[in-house]
Amino acid sequence: MKCINVRTSHPYDVLIERGGIKKCGEYISAITSSRKAAIITDDIVGGLYAETVLESMKESGFECSVFTFSNGEQSKCLSTFGDILDFLCESAITRSDIIIALGGGVVGDITGFAAASYLRGVEFVQIPTTLLSQIDSSVGGKTAIDIKGGKNLVGAFKQPALVICDSDTLKTLTPEILSDGMAEAIKYGMIRDEKLFELIESHNLDTIDEVMDELVYTCIDIKRDVVEHDEFDKGERMILNFGHTLGHALEGWHNYTDYTHGMGVAAGMCMITERLASAELAERLKKCTEAYRLPTGTDIPMSELLPYCSKDKKRESGNLSYIICNEIGKAEIVKVTVGEFSRLMEG
Ligand code: GLY
Numbered sequence: 001m002k003c004i005n006v007r008t009s010h011p012y013d014v015l016i017e018r019g020g021i022k023k024c025g026e027y028i029s030a031i032t033s034s035r036k037a038a039i040i041t042d043d044i045v046g047g048l049y050a051e052t053v054l055e056s057m058k059e060s061g062f063e064c065s066v067f068t069f070s071n072g073e074q075s076k077c078l079s080t081f082g083d084i085l086d087f088l089c090e091s092a093i094t095r096s097d098i099i100i101a102l103g104g105g106v107v108g109d110i111t112g113f114a115a116a117s118y119l120r121g122v123e124f125v126q127i128p129t130t131l132l133s134q135i136d137s138s139v140g141g142k143t144a145i146d147i148k149g150g151k152n153l154v155g156a157f158k159q160p161a162l163v164i165c166d167s168d169t170l171k172t173l174t175p176e177i178l179s180d181g182m183a184e185a186i187k188y189g190m191i192r193d194e195k196l197f198e199l200i201e202s203h204n205l206d207t208i209d210e211v212m213d214e215l216v217y218t219c220i221d222i223k224r225d226v227v228e229h230d231e232f233d234k235g236e237r238m239i240l241n242f243g244h245t246l247g248h249a250l251e252g253w254h255n256y257t258d259y260t261h262g263m264g265v266a267a268g269m270c271m272i273t274e275r276l277a278s279a280e281l282a283e284r285l286k287k288c289t290e291a292y293r294l295p296t297g298t299d300i301p302m303s304e305l306l307p308y309c310s311k312d313k314k315r316e317s318g319n320l321s322y323i324i325c326n327e328i329g330k331a332e333i334v335k336v337t338v339g340e341f342s343r344l345m346e347g
Helices: 020-029 043-059 078-090 105-120 131-137 167-172 175-192 194-201 208-229 236-241 244-253 261-276 279-291 302-309 338-346
Strands: 002-006 012-016 036-042 063-069 098-103 123-128 142-147 150-157 162-165 319-327 330-337
Touching (some): 012 208, 020 098, 036 078, 043 167, 078 142, 105 142, 105 150, 123 131, 131 208, 150 244, 175 194, 175 261, 175 319, 175 330, 236 319, 244 302, 244 319, 261 279, 279 319, 319 338, 330 338
Parallel strands (some): 036 098, 098 123, 123 162
Antiparallel strands (some): 142 150, 319 330
């Protein structure tokens, strides 16, 4: 088992272990004296892993209740959020008990926000079961739900008490969901680590499992470093947004259906690199992205995407920040007006 200690205002460990989910009771009992937990999951992940988690928790003496909602982004809403809060109350979860998020990014984000709000804060554990949630959303404390006005517009910074990443759970993912996470892995290589990028480009979607533990460890370690320097997203953490300005616009244009976050990030990284960095770098990134069956651009006219860029929540009154990598492993944050960004991307 590998362990990464994240030294934020509320430090915690990220455990990376094949089969780790079967030992979650043992790991969770080491971080709490309570023996009462609420498990929040969705109907797909719950069907695959809830029994395993329950069994392990029971063996370690926990009394558990399980709340299951429908898989998918449409569930990351106020109504499911309210249902989770009611469930926690009905299950008599107190401030000293534990809430467990078992699933991908949607489960982690909404459960984390419920844990931040219920009784003004209860400890929670992330058991992420997708590549995207293992290497990105489960680490760093961003929790959120979507409202009519946009994705992730309501939330809180709430660091988990423990994260358990079991790369065996990635074996049940469809190739599309694995690709979704690989976009973020490519991003980490581009912004921080040429060796990681080389590891990724020397594999493809069918062979990446051979090096999955190394990949997951390296990506989480990069995220740890960035988050430790900028826990509350005031500066450096913005580099994690490479490819995301156009990526979010693409997701928004597609109305968040049939177009994953990873597809948006992949296309966004390739488009900005093609426009603003060297042709050689753009070609290398494009080749790597294609090997993971991700898009490298779009046919949607820039004039239709730009209105979605200016809706991005990272925009500050008329300005937005975009990230550019002129070399693999080095990212730069560039602040421009929305107008300047339009000229750069359209010109
Ligand atoms: N997913 C980007 C961040 O955690 O800041």
